[in-house]
Amino acid sequence: MTGRTPHRARRTLLAVTGVVAAGALAIGGVVVGLKVLDDRRPVTERCTAAVDGTSADLTPQQADVAALVAVTAERRGMPARAATIGLATASAESHLRNLDHGDRDSLGIFQQRPSQGWGTEAEVTDPVHATNAFYDALEDVDGYTRMRVTEAAQAVQRSAFPEGYAPHATRSGIWASALTGWSPAALTCTLRDVAQPAPAPDAVAELEGRVVRDLGDLPTRTAGVGAAPQGRAGVEVDARGLGGTDPGDASAAARSAWSVAQWAVATASTTDAVAVAVDGQVWTRESAAWSRPDEDDDGPAGAGPPPAPGRVAVTVATS
Incomplete structure (x- = not known):
């Protein structure tokens, strides 16, 4: 049977105390470090539209494009349904980005093809021209306001994926309602x-x-x-x-x-x-x-x- 002497016990106690103190300092340093990191945490930029308890987020860059697409319908005196169709189409075609590439010669936010008469390359990559060209074609679709969003979009775009616009209909309707003024105070952005x-x-x-x-x-x-x-x-x-x-x-x-x-x-x-x-x-x-x-x-x-x-x-x- 063995036992510790008082001297060895004191040394052990001092060692344990030192470890605990060092651990406390380390933990304190981590807490302070986390506090500093928290204070410096970058803002996550996003824009959100919320209508009837349902919300939909876009990046600020996407929101900028969405704003043009929706208010162009409003400026032309078209119904909010047109804005929904326009937003769903641009969301499916380009994720609301002004692309300089696409399938074959498709370009811009609506992926319009110069070879199909939508305009020159410069015109279809001009968001204003592209958006108005889309609405010009939509207005020629008889009864588009009574169609499903994806059917109205397909009547304009003639896509190989006619149901590809349907997944974007709900989010586009929320954003259209806000950007055409039917849902006041429904759109906010968190920005740096x-x-x-x-x-x-x-x-x-x-x-x-x-x-x-x-x-x-x-x-x-x-x-x-x-x-x-x-x-x-x-x-x-x-x-x-x-x-x-x-x-x-x-x-x-x-x-x-x-x-x-x-x-x-x-x-x-x-x-x-x-x-x-x-x-x-x-x-x-x-x-x-x-x-x-x-x-x-x-x-x-x-x-x-x-x-x-x-x-x-x-x-x-x-x-």
Whole structure:
């Protein structure tokens, strides 16, 4: 039978204590390290549309294309069903990307073929031309609003996979409902801070150019150029009359305003928008959500008072 002497016991106790202390320091270091990593964790950028309890995500780049496809239908005075069909078609053909390649000579977001009369290579890779060409063909399809989405898309595309558009119908309907204004405050984007803001005149000109490209000649008014509050400037868009609707129809004006507002959120990654205000609500990059500011707030991010009914205020980051 053997036993430990008091001296050996003390040495063992000190060794164990040292191991425990070292372990505690190591664990503490891991905790601190995790805290630092958590604080520096990059933002996962995404855009989400949610309608009737069902949501659908897109990347900001896909959302930018989706915004054009949907508001083009709205601008042309076509029903939201057309936007759903357009989005489902572009989703199936290109995953909402402007591709420079495809099967045979197929190109662009709708994979249109120059050899089949859709236009030149430059035209079918121009998202505006491609989208309008698609809707031109869709309008020639008799009864397309009563067809299944995949049937209407196939009537235009003549694909070798006629049911290939069906899996995209639900998500496309959700996004179309938001981007045509039928579902207010339904579309949000989570985005990183603007890394390199442009000078106010350039930032505003870029946004105005995108408004004209996607929405047409809607009246706009600029604010903050040359003296942007907190490094920001903005453009107010009068959405009344979008798509030929009656500017005096309050209900139509409200829906058009929400269409433009959610278009502005969906394109924010490209335009450097940091806030969008409409109908008493505001979306900001910081919150990544729609909310109603207090009555005494000075508009979104210092951009001025809330816009009047039928108008949308878009604030962009500036240097």
